[in-house]
Amino acid sequence: MVNENKILVNDIPSKLFVGKESLQLPSIQATNIQIILNHIPITLSSVYCPPLPSITSPQIENFLRPLGRSFIAGGDFNAKNTQWGSRLKNSRGRLFLDHIQKLGCSF
Known part of the structure; x- marks a missing residue:
């Protein structure tokens, strides 16, 4: 499904592709869509990783690579991880x- 539209008032040509490959595992659930802005494909991913x-x-590679x-x-x-502002680090x-x-x- 392709939806051609313009983003905001900048009138940037864009396309939205719904249904990009998603990942549904017990340890990671991700729903992805892809947009194309100025001929550059960008994937947007909404992610949830339960604590257990x-x-x-x-599994992380299977999520990130596609x-x-x-x-x-x-x-x-x-x-x-302290690299993204957490006070603590954990193995994940x-x-x-x-x-x-x-x-x-x-x-």
């Missing part, structure tokens, strides 16, 4: 940080 069960390195080069992922990852936060850095992502 623990998440594995391959998002593409340009993405914004937001939600409740239950991942604590260290694992996510490791993958974010490997892929060269910004946060």
Whole structure:
């Protein structure tokens, strides 16, 4: 499904693709859409990672890799790390940080 529209008053040509591949596992649930702004595809991902069960390195890779080069992922990852403002660190936060850095992502 493609919806051609204009974003805000800037009149930026854009397209919205609904139904980009999502991930539904017990440890990570993500719903994704893709928009194209100025011919650049950007994936928007809404994420929830429940505190249990623990998440594995391959599951994080399966979540991050399909998002593409340009993405914004937001939600409740239950991942604590001082790198993104938490006072504490936990194993999930260290694992996510490791993958974010490997892929060269910004946060």
